[in-house]
Amino acid sequence: MHAKSMAGHLIRRLQQRSTHVFSKHMQAAGIDLTSVQFAALDAIIAEPGIDQAGVAAAIAYDRATIGGVIDRLEHKGLVARTVAKHDRRAREVRVTEQGQAMFDNVLPIVRELQDDVLDGLSVDEKHQFKRLAQIVLQNA
Amino acid sequence: MHAKSMAGHLIRRLQQRSTHVFSKHMQAAGIDLTSVQFAALDAIIAEPGIDQAGVAAAIAYDRATIGGVIDRLEHKGLVARTVAKHDRRAREVRVTEQGQAMFDNVLPIVRELQDDVLDGLSVDEKHQFKRLAQIVLQNA
DNA sequence: AAACAATAATAACTATACTTACTATTTTAA
DNA sequence: TTAAAATAGTAAGTATAGTTATTATTGTTT
Numbered sequence: 398m399h400a401k402s403m404a405g406h407l408i409r410r411l412q413q414r415s416t417h418v419f420s421k422h423m424q425a426a427g428i429d430l431t432s433v434q435f436a437a438l439d440a441i442i443a444e445p446g447i448d449q450a451g452v453a454a455a456i457a458y459d460r461a462t463i464g465g466v467i468d469r470l471e472h473k474g475l476v477a478r479t480v481a482k483h484d485r486r487a488r489e490v491r492v493t494e495q496g497q498a499m500f501d502n503v504l505p506i507v508r509e510l511q512d513d514v515l516d517g518l519s520v521d522e523k524h525q526f527k528r529l530a531q532i533v534l535q536n537a
Numbered sequence: 538m539h540a541k542s543m544a545g546h547l548i549r550r551l552q553q554r555s556t557h558v559f560s561k562h563m564q565a566a567g568i569d570l571t572s573v574q575f576a577a578l579d580a581i582i583a584e585p586g587i588d589q590a591g592v593a594a595a596i597a598y599d600r601a602t603i604g605g606v607i608d609r610l611e612h613k614g615l616v617a618r619t620v621a622k623h624d625r626r627a628r629e630v631r632v633t634e635q636g637q638a639m640f641d642n643v644l645p646i647v648r649e650l651q652d653d654v655l656d657g658l659s660v661d662e663k664h665q666f667k668r669l670a671q672i673v674l675q676n677a
Numbered sequence: 678a679a680a681c682a683a684t685a686a687t688a689a690c691t692a693t694a695c696t697t698a699c700t701a702t703t704t705t706a707a
Numbered sequence: 708t709t710a711a712a713a714t715a716g717t718a719a720g721t722a723t724a725g726t727t728a729t730t731a732t733t734g735t736t737t
Contacts, residue, residue, distance in 0.1 A: 408548070457550055523544070
């Protein structure tokens with residue numbers, strides 16, 4: 398089997414396409430937010446006051462990467478960090494008003510763009526694809 | 538739809554899993570090679586004397602990224618660069634003896650590990666997954 | 678309580694991955 | 708044939724994505 402037809406190669410190119418579709422849509426809407434930053438924002442809004450390790454666990458990243466992502470979100474004024482009272486090692490993260498507004502603005506665009514990520518597949522095939530992906534990931 | 542069930546999120550996690558499986562198998566075999574470096578090596582062996590832009594096109598990367606990847610392959614003594622006679626802008630890339638030996642050593646391991654990447658799926662489902670991925674990518 | 682292990686975050690380091698800009702060259706076109 | 712457009716590679720900058728080590732703090736165990 399040639400490298401180009403291997404699962405790993407196909408997955409890498411799908412990821413490449415996925416991030417490309419995301420950033421294109423964001424750019425078209427004049428929004429400065431990466432897909433990872435959106436995922437982090439989503440996790441922070443889902444659980445206000447979550448700490449960085451919690452965000453990392455929620456969206457399957459390591460703590461070091463999430464630290465950088467939250468740095469950038471904080472720098473943009475979208476989230477705020479506070480030292481946790483019950484554990485001074487931890488930083489509780491919450492969205493700011495601006496962050497919530499950004500999320501509300503971006504969410505419908507992100508939902509819409511999902512369809513483009515798997516462009517070329519029928520509705521049924523898109524469902525199939527996601528089902529298979531979820532099986533693989535559950536098994537991990 | 539919640540962010541975690543979106544196609545983009547699933548694809549990102551698959552990519553994460555894929556590279557993790559790759560590096561785990563390489564580590565187990567005591568081999569220092571990333572999946573991207575393997576893909577580049579594969580492309581260079583498939584077309585000896587290919588230039589860097591050719592490698593980038595072959596495995597769907599940008600030139601800057603491939604430049605760094607080939608830097609590292611060269612540093613490890615796996616490939617060699619020469620200025621092309623017909624076009625002094627271009628760098629022709631070829632594997633060294635050591636690079637060919639590395640590839641011969643790694644190829645069977647990489648082939649074997651592909652099965653692990655989609656672990657949890659039946660043979661039929663793995664086929665289905667790859668078929669759907671290829672449709673999406675052809676459409677891009 | 679003191680010693681120890683465990684945890685949260687950060688720092689430092691490596692490797693992608695991409696964009697824009699720049700240099701050197703080559704090709705195309707006026 | 709010379710000016711303009713295109714191309715190959717590199718540089719610089721940003722953003723992941725991960726590993727290992729370190730610091731600060733907390734929990735556990737003697």
